Amino acid sequence: MKQDMIVILDLGSSENTTLAREIRALGVYSEIHPHDITKEELNQLPNVKGVILNGGEHRHVDGKDIDVLPEIYEAGYPVIAIDHALACCEVKLSAYPTEEQLKDFVFATCKAEANWNMKNFVADQVERIRSQVGDKKVLLALSGGVDSSVVAAMLIKAIGKQLVCVHVNHGLMRKGESESVVEVFKNQMDANLVYVDASERFLKKLENVDDPEAKRKIIGAEFIRVFEEEARKLEGIDFLAQGTIYPDIVESGTKTAKVVKSHHNVGGLPEDLEFELVEPLYYLFKDEVRACGVELGLPHDMVYRQPFPGPGLGVRCLGAITRERLEAVRESDAILREEFAKSGLDQKVWQYFTIVPDFKSVGVKNNARCFEYPVILRAVNTIDAMTASIEQIDWAILEKITDRILKEVPNVNRVCYDLTPKPCGTIEWE
Ligand SMILES: Nc1ncnc2c1ncn2[C@@H]1O[C@H](COP(=O)(O)OP(=O)(O)OP(=O)(O)O)[C@@H](O)[C@H]1O
Known part of the structure; x- marks a missing residue:
């Protein structure tokens, strides 16, 4: 692994992501983990250089104050606490750290190196994917949107033809969109791409349906059905890749934050289709996902395109x-x-x-x-x-x-x- 890491333990602060982003802005990789992580789990994370106990207004959960496991202090990493007076470490800050305090902890105390960049991130992810997947096959629903496109590019780099991409043209794509998925992934990147033209099927299902919610539901359900049919045709697939990104996780609610919204990517597949998940963008924020796409050689237009709703032109x-x-x-x-x-x-x-x-x-x-x-x-x-x-x-x-x-x-x-x-x-x- 190429990058050093500072771990933030979530003790009810609403500023976990701000803190992670500020540490990344210093050039050091940072991840947020739940407060009750065990010493063993912490030791399994690669290249940890220090731990921040990030307390805050949501530390009181179900009638009591949450805390880290005492064994965390014995894991051998420098520890600093923010807004957590009872922490058993030397440095306890009563408020959110200034840039100087943060730099001091990250570089002077933890001796972390500023080696977080997309090149290293991609190299590390490629290594992680290869060791997770081995010689098995991975399935990916590829919309041509930023997230699934970057996942596809990452997996093509890591495992090439072991990745099977399925692109569903539901007839509600923008002009030239499905064509560009085929051009970029099949022709330029030589991916294993299954292109499904399901336009007629979607339009038939949507005939005479004028209620916006009903339209969205039909499009979502039909997409799952088409994707499921394709998945069943393929043999020997053990993994499903998803373009889950960090805000999806954080917004779905950590152990202390209230749920903002629940987010499912290609959720809704029947339970007998059992896949293990591969989520190589899990820890990235949206702007980092784009930078990652550029690093992987995706066209600028694809990576910097404007957001597009799942039901496509159907809602316009x-x-x-x-x-x-x-x-x-x-x-x-x-x-x-x-x-x-x-x-x-x-x-x-x-x-x-x-x-x-x-x-x-x-x-x-x-x-x-x-x-x-x-x-x-x-x-x-x-x-x-x-x-x-x-x-x-x-x-x-x-x-x-x-x-x-x-x-x-x-x-x-x-x-x-x-x-x-x-x-x-x-x-x-x-
Ligand atoms: N037409 C499609 N063909 C194949 N997969 C699709 C299609 N539409 C959506 N998906 C899959 O469902 C996921 C969630 O779709 P959603 O519209 O919510 O986009 P998103 O979360 O912004 O991701 P993306 O940027 O990849 O489109 C996508 O990442 C992709 O894996």
């Missing part, structure tokens, strides 16, 4: 999905993305897309009355997706996009710009 084709309107969403979205890239807005705006509602309005085209759909543009900025503000797009760019959509997208005769911030409008319309 409002109401009951029709092929006609789905095409209008896909084509207008492609134009919007192209024009944003040309003007550099793609580097600035967090998320931008188009929506096509299920009603028509009157217009005039080629001197004749027409009755067609509107396209709604949305471009928002946010830090945490809890609130969002509207991007003030240059008028000339809006006009150019409008002009192109009206000329190039069939069945559309009107373009609108959504000026609603969140709250009260959510980012997506459904």
